[in-house]
Amino acid sequence: MDFPFSRIAGGVGAPKGFLTSAVSCGIKNPDSKRLDLALIYSEKPCSSAGVFTTNRVKAAPVRVSQAHLRKGDLRAIIANSGNANACTGVEGIRHANAMCDAVAKPLKLKRSEIGVASTGVIGLPMPMLRFEPKYDDLIDQLGPKNGSSVAAAIITSDTHAKEIAISFDLGEHRVRLGGCVKGAGMISPSMATMLCFITTDANVPSDSLRKAVLECVEESFNRITIDGDMSTNDTVIVLANGASGMPSIRRNGARCKEFRQALRWLMLELAKAVVRDGERVTKFVTVKVKGARTYLDAKKVAEAVCKSALVKSSWNGGDPNWGRIIHAVGYSRARIREELVDIYIGGKAACLGGLQADTPMDELRQIVANPEFEIVIDLNQGDADYVMYSSDLSPEYVDFNRSEYAYWKQARKDGLV
Amino acid sequence: MDFPFSRIAGGVGAPKGFLTSAVSCGIKNPDSKRLDLALIYSEKPCSSAGVFTTNRVKAAPVRVSQAHLRKGDLRAIIANSGNANACTGVEGIRHANAMCDAVAKPLKLKRSEIGVASTGVIGLPMPMLRFEPKYDDLIDQLGPKNGSSVAAAIITSDTHAKEIAISFDLGEHRVRLGGCVKGAGMISPSMATMLCFITTDANVPSDSLRKAVLECVEESFNRITIDGDMSTNDTVIVLANGASGMPSIRRNGARCKEFRQALRWLMLELAKAVVRDGERVTKFVTVKVKGARTYLDAKKVAEAVCKSALVKSSWNGGDPNWGRIIHAVGYSRARIREELVDIYIGGKAACLGGLQADTPMDELRQIVANPEFEIVIDLNQGDADYVMYSSDLSPEYVDFNRSEYAYWKQARKDGLV
Numbered sequence: 001m002d003f004p005f006s007r008i009a010g011g012v013g014a015p016k017g018f019l020t021s022a023v024s025c026g027i028k029n030p031d032s033k034r035l036d037l038a039l040i041y042s043e044k045p046c047s048s049a050g051v052f053t054t055n056r057v058k059a060a061p062v063r064v065s066q067a068h069l070r071k072g073d074l075r076a077i078i079a080n081s082g083n084a085n086a087c088t089g090v091e092g093i094r095h096a097n098a099m100c101d102a103v104a105k106p107l108k109l110k111r112s113e114i115g116v117a118s119t120g121v122i123g124l125p126m127p128m129l130r131f132e133p134k135y136d137d138l139i140d141q142l143g144p145k146n147g148s149s150v151a152a153a154i155i156t157s158d159t160h161a162k163e164i165a166i167s168f169d170l171g172e173h174r175v176r177l178g179g180c181v182k183g184a185g186m187i188s189p190s191m192a193t194m195l196c197f198i199t200t201d202a203n204v205p206s207d208s209l210r211k212a213v214l215e216c217v218e219e220s221f222n223r224i225t226i227d228g229d230m231s232t233n234d235t236v237i238v239l240a241n242g243a244s245g246m247p248s249i250r251r252n253g254a255r256c257k258e259f260r261q262a263l264r265w266l267m268l269e270l271a272k273a274v275v276r277d278g279e280r281v282t283k284f285v286t287v288k289v290k291g292a293r294t295y296l297d298a299k300k301v302a303e304a305v306c307k308s309a310l311v312k313s314s315w316n317g318g319d320p321n322w323g324r325i326i327h328a329v330g331y332s333r334a335r336i337r338e339e340l341v342d343i344y345i346g347g348k349a350a351c352l353g354g355l356q357a358d359t360p361m362d363e364l365r366q367i368v369a370n371p372e373f374e375i376v377i378d379l380n381q382g383d384a385d386y387v388m389y390s391s392d393l394s395p396e397y398v399d400f401n402r403s404e405y406a407y408w409k410q411a412r413k414d415g416l417v
Numbered sequence: 418m419d420f421p422f423s424r425i426a427g428g429v430g431a432p433k434g435f436l437t438s439a440v441s442c443g444i445k446n447p448d449s450k451r452l453d454l455a456l457i458y459s460e461k462p463c464s465s466a467g468v469f470t471t472n473r474v475k476a477a478p479v480r481v482s483q484a485h486l487r488k489g490d491l492r493a494i495i496a497n498s499g500n501a502n503a504c505t506g507v508e509g510i511r512h513a514n515a516m517c518d519a520v521a522k523p524l525k526l527k528r529s530e531i532g533v534a535s536t537g538v539i540g541l542p543m544p545m546l547r548f549e550p551k552y553d554d555l556i557d558q559l560g561p562k563n564g565s566s567v568a569a570a571i572i573t574s575d576t577h578a579k580e581i582a583i584s585f586d587l588g589e590h591r592v593r594l595g596g597c598v599k600g601a602g603m604i605s606p607s608m609a610t611m612l613c614f615i616t617t618d619a620n621v622p623s624d625s626l627r628k629a630v631l632e633c634v635e636e637s638f639n640r641i642t643i644d645g646d647m648s649t650n651d652t653v654i655v656l657a658n659g660a661s662g663m664p665s666i667r668r669n670g671a672r673c674k675e676f677r678q679a680l681r682w683l684m685l686e687l688a689k690a691v692v693r694d695g696e697r698v699t700k701f702v703t704v705k706v707k708g709a710r711t712y713l714d715a716k717k718v719a720e721a722v723c724k725s726a727l728v729k730s731s732w733n734g735g736d737p738n739w740g741r742i743i744h745a746v747g748y749s750r751a752r753i754r755e756e757l758v759d760i761y762i763g764g765k766a767a768c769l770g771g772l773q774a775d776t777p778m779d780e781l782r783q784i785v786a787n788p789e790f791e792i793v794i795d796l797n798q799g800d801a802d803y804v805m806y807s808s809d810l811s812p813e814y815v816d817f818n819r820s821e822y823a824y825w826k827q828a829r830k831d832g833l834v
Contacts, residue, residue: 057747057755057771087743089756089772122740123773232744309726309810310818317819323539326504327649330474338474339506354474355506356540361829393726395812401727402734412778 003168003261011163013147014178015201017043017243021141022149025130027082028120029410035153037131039103039138040197041076042241048074049210050115051217053234060085060092061116062233064100068112069237072206077197077237078103078138079117080131081156081182084193086232087123095126102135117195117235119156119182121404124411151180154195157400158182162273168262170255173246175202179266183274194221196236196270202259203242204249212260213238220267224275224389225306238263275389280396283315286374290385297334298386301377304332305390312393320364322350329377340380346373420585420678428580430564431595432618434460434660438558439566442547444499445537446827452570454548456520456555457614458493459658465491466627467532468634470651477502477509478533479650481517485529486654489623494614494654495520495555496534497548498573498599501610503649504540512543519552534612534652536573536599538821541828568597571612574817575599579690585679587672590663592619596683600691611638613653613687619676620659621666629677630655637684641692641806642723655680692806697813700732703791707802714751715803718794721749722807729810737781739767746794757797763790 013020022038050069052062068074078099085092100114118126151161165178179198204212217236242248249255276284287306292298305311308328314321322343329336338354346367349357367373430437439455467486469479485491495516502509517531535543568578582595596615621629634653659665666672693701704723709715722728725745731738739760746753755771763784766774784790 055744055747056751056753057743057758087740087755087768087771087773089770122744123768232747309815313815313818314820316815319820321821323504323821326474327472327539330472330649336473338504341474351504351540353506354504356504393815395815398726398730398733398810398812398815401730403731403736404738404740 003258005166005168005262008165008167008176010145010165010178011147011151011180012040012178012197012199013144013150014165015176015199015241015243017201017241018199019043019142019144020146020150021138021143022146022153023134023137023141025134027080027127027130030130035149036082037080037134037138038150038153039076039078039142040150040199040239041107041142042239044241044243045073046075046239046241047204047206047209048072048237048239049206049213050235050237051213053232055232057087057232059118059233060088060096061118062235064093064096065115065117065235065237068115071112072210073113074115074237074239075109075113076103076107077115077117077239079154079195079197081119081154083118083120083124083126084122084233085118085126088125091125095128098128099131102131103139106139115237117233117237119154119193119195119233122232127414147178147180150197154180154182156182157279158277160277162270162277164266164269166262166266170202170246170249170258173244175200175244175246177202177262177266179270181270181274183277194234194274196221198238198266200238200240201242201244202240202249203244203246204240204259205251208249208251208256209238209240212263216260216264216267219264220271223387224271272389275391278391280394280400281391282371282394283392284372285315285390285392286387287390288374288376288385288387289379290376291379291381292384292386293335293382295384295386298384300332300334301329301336301379302386302388304328305377306388309393312391315368315392316394318365318369320345320350320361320368325375325377326351326354335381336379337381342378342380344376420675422583422585422679425582425584425593427562427582427595428564428568428597429457429595429614429616430561430567431582432593432616432658432660434618434658435616436460436559436561437563437567438555438560439563439570440551440554440558442551444497444544444547447547452566453499454497454551454555455567455570456493456495456559457567457616457656458524458559459656461658461660462490463492463656463658464621464623464626465489465654465656466623466630467652467654468630470649472649474504474649476535476650477505477513478535479652481510481513482532482534482652482654485532488529489627490530491532491654491656492526492530493520493524494532494534494656496571496612496614498536498571500535500537500541500543501539501650502535502543505542508542512545515545516548519548520556523556532654534650534654536571536610536612536650539649544831564595564597567614571597571599573599574696575694577694579687579694581683581686583679583683587619587663587666587675590661592617592661592663594619594679594683596687598687598691600694611651611691613638615655615683617655617657618659618661619657619666620661620663621657621676622668625666625668625673626655626657629680633677633681633684636681637688640804641688689806692808695808697811697817698808699788699811700809701789702732702807702809703804704807705791705793705802705804706796707793708796708798709801709803710752710799712801712803715801717749717751718746718753718796719803719805721745722794723805726810729808732785732809733811735782735786737762737767737778737785742792742794743768743771752798753796754798759795759797761793
């Protein structure tokens, strides 16, 4: 992080010209008063760009938002938690469109200027009757100070809302960048059940924004894993409305690079926040692979280690088990040579040349007892490296995910299934 | 299973001309009296074939056995539990060779006629001083009735020993086939911390045996997964000594096919026994993928579903969660179309055309409440299919694997680290 910035309050509502709101519809549970429907709206036209799940099973809102983003002129995003609107067929598409229409009309926008996102249980029809009485409130409550309520409305099994906003200089102009994210389960490289919305009042043309978003997602959200499962609903959408008053950024110019640096930093902070707040997670582990023959080899090693159930279980137990790490390195399909592999835990050698190093086990145990630590795997075969951010796997994670039956019972009570 | 056979007692000791024994060395824990060193010996020369882990980190005994198997004339196997002799470098190779030498001399065999296998903790030196006083007993106790003690000596976190033996006709001769296996953790396609030894008194030439072993492993051990981790020590070795008195099987002849059918059945039974006895496993789930465009697509889908932490957690909870299954189908990288996917649980439709089917949830829950059930995923895109055998993931699995620190403490007490 080597650019000057200030943290500011307000999340996605912090950049100029953005109004936000959130209401409670009782989508998952009609008796609940928690916020579950949110709206982000730019008073001015925007550039926009998005990245979505690579899962071949795509939720209806993902399909609809992808279509709407083609022109890169989104001006609003409507998002709900409590139901993913995934595996819901043609009816699901109709419901996602209906969500867009409900806000397009009062905001005097075209349907194609609205992005839509949903997160929650898969395969249940959306309880649209619960949305309809709340659309008026959603519009009426739009204001410049509600960014945090958007962050609160999109979370599911997250333990807390996650948002960041910063201000920094682009040339002679001060601009603002704000984001919120939800994560918790189904988190894996290539995106996850993750919704992330980012707003900025910088003036970034569509093509530059698209390029920046792709590049920054690759180095942030695609570097995290909690449970290795990749969801049907992953969505990152960025809106840039230029309301700071700055002139348009020149493609590949200095301002463009500075903006990208800020965006990358913000996305990485949000991505790390997702791992730290993963379902029943107790450890945040940075895994750095270096000395690989190629970038792809480094990536394969990092992914194998970060996804191994045995490695993650040992982290949960505070066990600096380098044997399990090297066994995952071995099955990663990367070109490695066992006798060259060094493994460092918190800077201390645990394994040198494929063999146990001299560091006393208790020193390594003290490091792994911390809630955050770093593992460096040096393959000593080349110059390529890769970094990933992972969590442990806890008995509580499995217990937490044993059943979603309660959702189905509610859906039956509602006459939806 | 469409060939006539009888189950017989005796495991790997059941075929004629094989002598076995097992002793207790206290390899993992000097105070324990459990069997942990085993020997299988054929009184006559044998054909032999083996399949080993594809992990690039290979334990010393794997490297040594692979070299010894090149000629296909193994006549004995020495195996221990309690220490994997993996990530132990040149010293590990010396120790694996020493184990071979210890039995080669009294049995009047060459070192290269001995296979060696180890299973247990990774990265600790073998406590060879505990082996040495026991080699004499190991040789002295060789007998035709000790097959079950071999099965008992190789288990680690398994809850019970696993062995099968059968007799069947090959032409006019009755032959015997016996096997034992250990599994429990680090179980995944492409072999695992799995040791499997099979003996037969059928007369099978080396090249036919090698072909049969490769083919049968592909359709048995490579079809199972417990935790998705692939070990450094996986070993399947088959010895055929012809002691039944039958003439040599003709390559690709009818007898050869019949033998292969029996071998495949035996390996599949042993493989399934490994899943059923997986670490803290409560469910045995058969996942059949059909209607795929290619065999590889079917395999990718089966592997993604069988390895998904979320799918496996839902099985643990008795939750017939087809939404999580289809999301794993979607990220498998197979060519699938969401709107064509059907999912059946225990023969009942859970999802048709990518949407929820009409089967009442409670009927599906009753099926998933059973300790064993079958899931069929029909992609409706072609004719290729694939079947895998998987388990659930339990909170107890994670808890069980949180720490191997006790092993290290013992190793330090022993002055090994």
